[in-house]
Amino acid sequence: MQAEFGAARGRAGRGRVAAYAVLAALGLVGMVALALRMQQGLRTTALTSSVSWGLWVALYIYFVGLSAGSFLLSTLVYVFGMHRLERVGRMALLSAFFALAGALIFIWVDLGHPERFWEVFLFPNYRSVMTVETFLYVAYLILILAELWLLMREDMAVLGLSGGLRGRLLSLLSLGYRPPADPASLEEERRKAGRWVKILGSVGVPVAIGVHGGTGAIFAVVQARPYWFGGLFPIVFLVSALASGAALVTFLYAVFGERDEEGEALLRTLGGLTVLFLALDLLFLASETLTALYSRNPEHTEVWRAMTGGRYAAVFWIGQLVMAGLAPIALVAAAGKVRSQRLFLGLAGAVAAAGVLAIRLNIVIPAFVRPEIRGLDTAYQGARLAYSYFPSFGEWATTVGLVALGVLAFSVSLEVLPFMETPEVVTARAALLGSRRQEG
Amino acid sequence: MERTTAAPPSKREKRGSLDRTRRNLLKAGALVPAGLAVARAGSTSQAAEAPQSMPALPSAPEGPMLRMLKDLRRALQKPVEQRRWTMVIDLRKCIGCSACTVACIAENRLPPGVVYRPVVEEEVGRYPNVTRPFLPRPCMQCDNPPCVPVCPVSATYKRPDGVVEINYEKCIGCRYCIPACPYGARYFDWGENWTDGTPARQPYEDEPSHEYGRVWRRRGRGSPVGNVRKCQFCLHRVEAGMLPACVTTCVGGATYFGDASDPKSLVSELAAEERAFRLKEELGTRPKVIYLR
Amino acid sequence: MERETKVARGGAGEEIEGRREFLKTGALLGGAALAAGAFPRFPRLLGMGFPPYLKPTHPYPLAQPENVLYTACLQCQIRCLLKVKVEDGVVVKIDGSPYSAKQLYPNIPYSTPPWEAAAVDGKICPKGQAGVQTHYDPYRLVKVLKRAGPRGSGKWRTVDFRQAIREVVEGGDLFGEGHVPGLKEIRALKDAALAKEMAEDVASLRKGKMTVEEFKAKHRDHLDLLIDPDHPDLGPKNNQFVFLPGRINRTRSDFAKRFVHGALGSVNFFPHTSICELAIFVATREATLDPITGGGVMHLKPDHANAEFVIFWGTGFAEANFGVTPMAELVTRGLVERNFKFAVVDPRLSKSAAKAWKWVPVKPGGDLALALGMIRWILENGRFDSRYLENPNIEAAKKDGETSHTDATWLVRTDTMTYLRAGEAGLPVPPPPPAEPGKNPPEWYVVMTPSGPARYDQAEAGLLDFEGEVRGVPVKTVFRLLKEKVFARSLEEYAREAGVEVADVVELAREFTSHGKKVGIDVYRGPAKHPFGFYAIHAINTLVALVGSFNWKGGMSKGGGGWDDLGGKKGQPYPVAKMHPGKLTPFGVNMSREGLKYEESTLFKRDGYPAKRPWYPLAFEMYHDVIPAAGAGYPYPVKVLWLHMATPAYSVPGGGPQIEVLKDPRKIPLVIATDIVIGETSMYADYIFPDISYLEQWASPGDVPVPPVKSNPIRQPVAAPVTEVVKVFGEEMPISMEAVMLAIAEEMGLPGFGPDGFGPGLPLTRPEDFYLKIVANLAFGDKEDGSDSLPDASEDELALFRRARRHLPPSVFQEERWRRAVGEALWRKVVYVLNRGGRFKSVESAYEGERLSSRFEGAFHLFLERVSKARDSITGKRWEGLAGLLQPSYSDGTPIRQEGYPLALITYKEVFATQSRTPGVYWAQPSLAPQNFALVNPEDGRALGLGDGDLVRVLSSTLPDGVLDLGNGRRVALEVRVKLTEGVRPGTVAISHHYGHWAYGAHEVEIDGVKIPGDPRRGGGVVVNPALLLDSHTRTSPVTDPIGGSAVFFQTRVRLEKVT
């Protein structure tokens, strides 16, 4: 299918096919791991009753963050009129969509009884942040889809006329929308759509903040975990969400974006935003670490000690500090001084986006390493009672597979849907307008 | 392989338990001499709440155990919302033997990774002035339980009698309630068994748990596998007129149980002692497990 | 609930199918259940919803009397009374029985019908709670195994039970390694009359009333039956069969003795008491010796429930001893609800010490010095009860309100160091009564009164502190001797030797003498397992005698006792031991040289001093030097060894030499074992016969002395058998120790077993024939006229009895067959007992006013005459009748030095584990502590460079490289992690027992070519026994207390070497 589209668009690079094949293969492995997990339950994970959340929950909040970050970035265009970013708007929205879908899949596979997920809708407990979040996720998902549709309906409809598999799919997705032929009405339609997009985006801003800040609140309300508990936590969540979103879009734009003057400028702006958010994040980290360590209260200090000195020290030093901090900042700083700015900024985006995963891991796991009552870790022992955790092969495989499938789906979407002002879109639009005009 | 080293269940008589228990119950009813006839807990409205037959109690010299049993039977006469199940643990009497830990596991058929009542030990002091305090940790059945509001589907909630319950049929296994409990009292059922990796699974692992007066067979991924589990004050025993397993087997005689709303009960007396305190009271959880220091 | 109901209703076939599938692939069943589990939830989706809270929908089956059976625990030695709960025919839960005061204090009346007891559960300890996993252990043996490789190779094949029996009986080239003698060959002496005669002649020989030549002449036709005609006192060849039952229980041991002594005619039967508490038994028995019967009380325990002050000495109430389960609550209630106080003397801060008024971290082995120091202070300060001590006899004592007395006033001749006898003092002596078998004539001791010497039984009081001459014989009172003995050293010296402050000694002694008769000392293995453990125990017992708290409520008790269930009392229905036609009289020297004077043996005449290996005239049930002695062929070689519930390779100090002998078929040609798993020692057997677990066994194991309530537990089958069902004497039964003995008896036609085993027409063809007779005796009671007998079980009880056994197959339970074993008249009484798991008195009955009901009413001997008269078989020197300060030494008297090993090693038992037996009890040992630790004081940690969590190897002079060679190519390194703790005396390292398994399911074995992997959970931690000290004289057996006969555990020094 990809090949067909690829061929149709005349951009069928061998590398791309290979990349798709690799993604598909990884996806397949992941599906096998997932099937095993579904069949055997969570025993295929390395989670314990003490470290009850692990890689998947970290990925869940990571993708929620990514999604919210991307979405907020898109609102800069559609709500706040930063037209400089116009070109990445749709892509940001699409990544917001896929990231959220990924997040939901990760939290779903993490359920002990995934087949009962629907209970959240039938028997919701509104006192649970998790419930509220679930509803927000749904609302947010609808919002993104609506925005995307409004933004793309015209192009989809236009390209839908070109026939073929893709054409049929696109016309299906356009939900029967037919752009008016006369430019005035078209402009009017476009204006209306723009307004709706702006309205939706405006609604989306608090929703996205709610989605991610709220996801932070899932943790922040837990008084039993001093490491999580507190008002600052959702804010930290948001900032790192923005950082990851900006980083992702930077990366995406570096890869897929237009390679013109404007594009370069845009990329610089994105890089700057990423650095800004990362720096803020570091500031929060420093503030949290220092106050926690200063307290000398073992409830706080032990978590930090485990994080910075324990088995997973690399996640903190390399992942959180270097990848989600110093490295991208340095890369962005250096980008201005080199010729291959695009490479540097793209790399910065990629490294930072990946590094934020370390932040996420360090939000979830260290909170579990300290026994709730001193000595509880040795009172009764067993593999599933340990206060330590390292993801199992099954968890890794499932994760890699799901991410691979997500990337695959995202890439295919990028190819199939009209995201950028490609010449193809322009011609198609022109052709359409032309024919209509002739008819008229 | 299993022929030589395993315990084959082949000789074992195997029948449907529910079926047979019912049948036998009827038989027992027929056989138990008149006068001992099965007492029903609760009179009219509550009859449905405790449909269990309760054997009469022996006329015995009254130690704390029989006293508590009588307290308990008295409480069962009251409507459920008037009972306030409470546990008192006298730390001066606790010898850190962990009999309660294991009794609870056996009683509730807990799998690896689930332990409702570990006993925590510390070392305090310098040689030779050292001591080793022990602290058994059941679920505190908090009156203001932080594990409850977080549950997205209200699968865990406070019952009218104050016990914090988990409906395994409803729980989706999100494990949010685990970090929410400040006492580490919640565990996840990973679907593992004690004999995993040995020559043969053993018959006791196929027998159901009777938690909440239901039948929970751990098979495949069916509940309670995939659920969060925790101490429930042995309601299935309590409602059958018996004391929780950790209470009856407490080797140090340190654990007491009863209805705190009954001023005549032993737990009410003990809870009023000056030595009484609760764990992490500062969190506002208001535990119904009271320790005596 | 539909779903559960459906599952539960599934037929038998369905479930067993399911399990088999599971065995094949874990995946399949899980897959099926996913679908099954998901579907029935859809009705919820359609709006059924969930109830606001869960109400019971199902009766609790374990509250039903028909699902409850009563028996006695054997997870450890306390024999707690159990309520075993059965569901779907499976034992699912074990609780304590409220009928026993050990489980519920106070206990419910014995007459309570079982249906009223159903709702009342009593307490049991963690290992008792986890008993289900001992019974349903995936590594349990089901069929007979025969080795399929060299001994210890771990390769086995299953063999038919009958064939195995035949091979063991007939012998032959069983392993392709040459001829192996069978039992037939060993049972040379078969004639009961001849055996009796020879036994008598050997007795004469020992007493010097017959010479070897005379014996040989008299028995010249039968000399071929003897091991060595030149040493007839070694006994018949039958003795080359040795039975080594470690933890065998009372009555199971009577069954086995019937087989070993009575049927096979061997003297060699050794339970594990010498590695257990033997020195305590010997010392206490010697101090309470009844000169007429030659017996005494084996141990004395405080009446914890009523005492004001107790010293727990080398033991506690919260870990091991005579039971955490019965003891702990008595102490904790005292602590919180009474003015009870206690001290703990232990180098380690035990769980008991953690709660103590005072923890005295004595130096390991410093107990004797500490006790002597306390005695000295008490004597010096007049804090003893002189009124009590002045009583020379029981009548005088009773006038003082006492029920015991001591020998403090009795006179001892200082020339011979024996009691002065009335005859020697010129006092009139009554004529001896007519001789009775098993009874010695009475002895007449002498006391000094203000009016001169008097026979002890005729004086009201004697002088306590006296020295003088009687008819020219120099004499001193025992009290004076004691005083001189302890005053030989200063209080400071004692304190130094004990490793404590003088103030500690004084404080302990003062407190001990501040509570009148409401004091006691609870002593167990800590002070006993030393080269002079005997004297340490005697000194500690002496402390009690100085305050005279014996038999007082709150004082020292000999325990509540039980009934004579073996039928020894007149009028009892079944005197089982006597009902043994054709019974052989075993005779000869036993392999451990116990209970015999070396000087009376022909080997003494041959070898003189030192004996090749020590002899132990006062000890019994000596376990640890049987296999090494067999290896040395002293006193004679062994041909067949039967290990039953025994694991000397693991549990004996310095087990290496045990393994060396066991692995070598030339040393012992045939080794068989009865075991429930392939254990650390049974792995060296040629055949392993599966035994039934304690939930399938029979026994009347007797009871512990705490609390002092009269009690007689009955262990009975409560679980369906796991072992293969075989046919013996035409009857079906699961393979067990009894089944093996019965089958051998059938194969060999041994007397005392079979259709006429108990006498004409009285069969002993299945275990119940034996054990139910014991239950019948118990039900009948001790009174000849039957007035002590129990009521008949009612119809209802009888019906319940049957119903509760509905899960037991006919190979175990056949009511008709059981009834026949006891007879119609007693059957209902037997049911009455079995419905309650034994016979029990109430707590109330344990007291008569301020006194205990069960009393030791004899003389407590401060001076031990029998000891004083005996000689050491190695040094040839006489022992001392009173305890004085001693330095630890090997059997030849050379002092024990272990230079280069800085830490004194002690071991202890964990409350959740038992000996070697609980590594597979997953709910407890492997989960409560997956491994043990080397507990080291931080001070030593600093000095030796050891940190928390360091992995170290335990090195000692026995095992300088810290590696045990299993002799099968496997070597076990004694490695363990360090835990720094303030709770251990500096200079001492404490490592708990129970861990470091190299078999028992912890390691791979191969059966019928199939490799069965071990379970790593069972192999955690270390066992230090292989590193413990060996005797410099025998070199192959542990250092041993020469008098108490007990193996030494707490005298080894070690170095902990970091493993990098």
Ligand SMILES: Nc1nc2c(c(=O)[nH]1)N[C@H]1C(S)=C(S)[C@@H](COP(=O)(O)OP(=O)(O)OC[C@H]3O[C@@H](n4cnc5c(=O)[nH]c(N)nc54)[C@H](O)[C@@H]3O)O[C@H]1N2
């Ligand atoms: N370091 C150290 N060593 C010690 C001790 C200590 O505290 N520290 N304790 C000592 C004491 S007090 C004792 S009493 C001894 C005990 O020493 P032993 O009597 O030698 O050992 P046990 O652990 O009682 O069990 C012996 C074996 O019996 C088998 N077995 C278990 N259950 C059954 C059964 O139901 N039937 C049969 N036929 N076999 C069974 C198992 O193979 C087990 O290994 O150990 C002593 N050894």
Ligand SMILES: Nc1nc2c(c(=O)[nH]1)N[C@H]1C(S)=C(S)[C@@H](COP(=O)(O)OP(=O)(O)OC[C@H]3O[C@@H](n4cnc5c(=O)[nH]c(N)nc54)[C@H](O)[C@@H]3O)O[C@H]1N2
């Ligand atoms: N949990 C549990 N209970 C048991 C058993 C079991 O296996 N597990 N086994 C039962 C059996 S068979 C027996 S024999 C009893 C034994 O019961 P105990 O004698 O109470 O138990 P042990 O651990 O053998 O005893 C050793 C104790 O003495 C201390 N100790 C060591 N060296 C010295 C010393 O030199 N001086 C002094 N004063 N103390 C010292 C140790 O720290 C330890 O506390 O327990 C019985 N009860």
Ligand code: SF4
């Ligand atoms: S102790 Fe924990 S699980 Fe129990 S009620 Fe309180 S918060 Fe909930």
Ligand code: SF4
């Ligand atoms: S695991 Fe179950 S009980 Fe706990 S919060 Fe999730 S759904 Fe509720």
Ligand code: SF4
């Ligand atoms: S009350 Fe029951 S469930 Fe709770 S700890 Fe005790 S035994 Fe376990």
Ligand code: SF4
């Ligand atoms: S059973 Fe009783 S004494 Fe033992 S640990 Fe539990 S609470 Fe403490």
Ligand code: SF4
């Ligand atoms: S103390 Fe020993 S006999 Fe008693 S329950 Fe525990 S293991 Fe069984």
Ligand SMILES: [Mo]
């Ligand atoms: Mo023992």
